Amino acid sequence: METSGKLICRQRQVLLFILLLGLSQAGLDPRRYSVVEETEGHAFVTNLVKELGLGQRELSKRGARVISKGNKLHLQLDQETGDLLLNEKLDREELCGHMDPCVLRFQVLLENPLEFFQAELQVIDINDHSPVFIDRDMLLKISESSPPGITFPLKNAQDMDVGRNNIENYVISPNSYFRVLTRKRSDGSKYPELVLDKALDREQEPELRLTLTAQDGGSPPRSGIAQIYIEVVDINDNAPEFEQPLYRVQIPEDSPIGFLIVTVSATDVDTGVNGEISYSLFQASEEICKTFEVHHKTGKIRLKKQLDFERIQFYEVNIEARDAGSLSGKCTVLTQVMDVNDNAPEVTVSAFTRHIPENSPEAVVAVLSVSDLDSEENGKINCSIQNDLPFLLKSSLENFYTLVTERPLDRESQAEYNITITVTDLGTPRLKTQHNLTVTVSDVNDNAPAFSQA
Template sequence: MEVGRLRFSRQRQVLFLFLFWGVSLAGSGFGRYSVTEETERGSFVVNLAKDLGLGDRELVARGARVVSDDNKQHLLLDSQTGDLLTNEKLDREKLCGPTEPCMLYFQILMDNPFQIYRAELRVRDINDHSPVFQDKETLLKILENTAEGTAFQLERAQDSDGGLNGVQNYTINPNSFFHIKISDSDEGIIYPELVLDRALDREKQQELSLILTALDGGSPPRSGTTTIHIVILDINDNAPQFSQAIYETQAPENSPVGSLIAKVSAADVDSGVNADISYSFFDASEDIRTTFHINPISGEIVLRVLLDYELVKSYKINIQAIDGGGLSARCTVLVEVLDTNDNPPELIMSSLSNCVAENSPETVLAVFRIKDRDSGENGKMICFIQDNLPFLLKPSLENFYILMTEGALDRESQAEYNITITVTDMGTPRLKTEHNITVLVSDVNDNAPTFTQASYTLRVSENNSPALHIGTVSATDTDAGANAQVTYSLLPPADPHVPLASLVSINADNGHLFALRSLDYEALRAFEFRVGAADRGSPPLSSQALVRVLVEDDNDNAPFVLYPLQNTSAPCTELLPRAAEPGYLVTKVVAVDGDAGQNAWLSYQLLKATEPGLFGVWAHNGEVRTARPLSERDAARHRLLVLVKDNGEPPLSASVTLHVLLVDGFSQPHLPPPEAEAEAAAAAPADPLTVYLVVALASVSSLFLFSVLVFVAVRLCGRGGAARAGRCSVPEGPFPSHLVDVSGTGTLSHSYQYEVRLTGGTGTNEFKFLKPILPNIQGQAPERNSDENPPFRNSFGFNFK
């Protein structure tokens, strides 16, 4: 027999492998295996890798796992060897009870690609339980006139084992009156019957005790015993009669304890004690005795515990009615348990991944199975998730579902999703189960840093200290982790001649910009460069921003006097005719300032003069003019000290010393019309430094040429020797003690011509500029006011008489 079974098993495996390869492309197969109960944990069942025709490492690569129908891990898959092993000692009686064969159903799930392999495991029984009688003693009443050969059915013994290991035979101890006969029921169950071999005589023996032994078919066999106590009665010739041989009833599984299930009724035509009937269970299992109770007087059957349709769907109860004379009758009560929707659906998670990269395509997040222990409409289920999520729920075989993404996600839009899987049955009322899954979207470097501004304008005052913080650039990255960590750097300048590396530096971590050296506005007023921001992703992403640095002027340059020059060996003396009217242009102090803006706005001030009140300096253009008419009492030589001051904070200044010599018979220049000076002023550029430089260069050039012409003319005209001898020859010396400080402001409203004189009495012939001559545009002397001494008002704020 064992050889036949082995041959059959091998044939079955070969056939199964052939069938498996034929249906594997469809996504499922079916396998049958067996194991003996009480086998130690870790016992070998089958090598799945060979059975499924897979390679040794393919189970690992495809993530194979075992899922049981009852969500219990009876089996364990060794993914390294492909062996299917027992995960615990299997007790067939606990797993299946009296059901034979005992089958455990499971599935083998594999990913990449997804595939379900269905299989079953039969747990073979061993003889590990002895037969047990429910009652240790059975009372049997037999009339003394019972005919020989009468058989009395006895309660059978219960054996948790099945098949050959169940009860196979009954015996009694040797006696003179009875023997045991084995009878088979329609259901294939054997019952012991006690057969009377010889007529009883109550007067000789009223009672009799026998030992009934039940034997199973195990090797070695196990046995159980009970005592049969026989009481011999007087004659009772009418047995009870039930109104029905079979009672059928239904009971909802939610019936409360104490509910009436059925009521049986029997009648006896005898009288007296022989007509008294009592009801009891006959050949009832422990489960029936625990679940139901029968009233021995009324025959009412009530519930002792709650029913559970999912455990037991129907009950068959044998009822016995015994009269006072010991005669009995039997009937059967069939109880059908009605299902109610008392079990919510179950969700069994097979695999789960809580994290997915945001750029991943369609990705499987979870594989799970749903089931409902109810039946009919109560067991039908629907499964769904929220509609507003970028995920799909796809059904598969055997109530399996796959939760997967619709496509790539965006972590910057939403970094976490809470998915609620809802399973609802179709019963009344509907029951549902919810399972929450949190899915985290992991970041990938798909966003470049973004500067807060496309361009930055920074201002720094000149003469700054080295390593001065001049500003900050900032960029943000919507990614996370290292992908959002921004580093800053200076990009190579577009102009390779710009020494950017020696001008500024940047802190790579926070974007702080520093000036590396002291800046000079006069040398460099502005420069620009580009700054890069890169994240630490792989590969890194970057962006750029333009930074323009404006160097602001500081008042660090004092005014510089262009005319008259102060470093010559001999001072220049200006000639002034004694006939000059008030407002006569004596000379003009020309100065420039290397600064800009208000730091380069110059004002002129007369600090000291030999004759107070005789001269005035216009504050805005440095023109030195007479403030009153000259008289014979005025000294021939005058010395003026002019202060040139800028408008900075604090202001810087320079001083210049002027020498003026009064002469007689010196012609006066013609004054140009006011309109010409206004047009010249309107055409002047706005930048003060540029204006000063242009005016100074133009004036010096023009005056030089004009001075040469005037010099030639004067030589030809043969002017007075005294005037020529005193020209530009006033020696330097201290101011007289009677000099007082004067100051004033004024503007020049007309253009003037200047006469050039050569210094006499020196080894070199130097040009002396800005000797004023009043213009004579019409060839005439300028018109005078009818007043003898007309007033001359200028911006000094006072009148010259």
């Protein structure tokens, strides 16, 4: 019984190797599927028997399974029916944040014979979040000398949804002085800008209270509100002006906390208290507030926490210069985070055969994939094993490798091999990761009995 099992295992390894020769032609173009977020678990995605053109029971016979990076599976495969089902209810915002589209990549692995199919599952957003203002009460101090047509950027609302379900426009309650415009930033987010249509008169109306509403484009639409309190102040007729409206800087991601990014500078031609300037972050998200700080007197912008290129590559930091008379000027600091080689390569073993029969022709030992979160040269990878072993590491698909025997093994000569897979990136300094595999050589009846004496 045991000998029969070993023979089947050996035949299986031969078949895996034969199919591996044509592996580069399988699954080059990923198959694409989609599911709406919050769909209940075990919902149907597709039928792999029909998709792959296989027989009804071929999936189970060939040991089909679904694999993904880090072995975190959001899908499950019914090998009897071929149905690919959701493993759980998916939350698009939890999986991808504001990234759009939200695509989860996975592979379908057929073990016997070995074959890969690349696939992608797009999680489609639903309008399950309303716009929210971080500051629901805003105070604006506007000089009565402000001319009609002047604009005042307001703090924006935030919406976890994406696409048309994100913020579409802003409206303001009816009044005689202001209207609101919806502006779009370089990253696609929208913010409100208050426009003065009619000159203010502090003596007639010293303050105004307006309701600002953020509306998304979902169906049905959702909205959030904030209150704007406008205090009309007496003449301070010159607002601070920055030397340049836009600053562009580049920062290595390993810059230390306290690193000086840039110094912004504004001037005010007014004298006395009306000419004293104070700097601060403006329209800053929680992430920007945690990452940057500006000195209120000098305008020096420094790092508050370590940067991570793999998480965020670009920041748009808005700075406000406000004088003692409460007039203000704005500038933008576009900060690009530069990658450094701070992530070691990762190795994921998708399939592994621990026991190899001796005297077998070339056999497949393991199938593995490698990846590196860094970019450009820092993300390029070399993969190797020790030179003194009867094994070869062959490249198949991009970033996929197959470990095979170089020649038939002899258990009587060596019954066990320790294989170290070394993955090294091309960055500076070079980082490497090692993964150890232990392979044992199974005995076959290839030696006749021999007497110790003739």
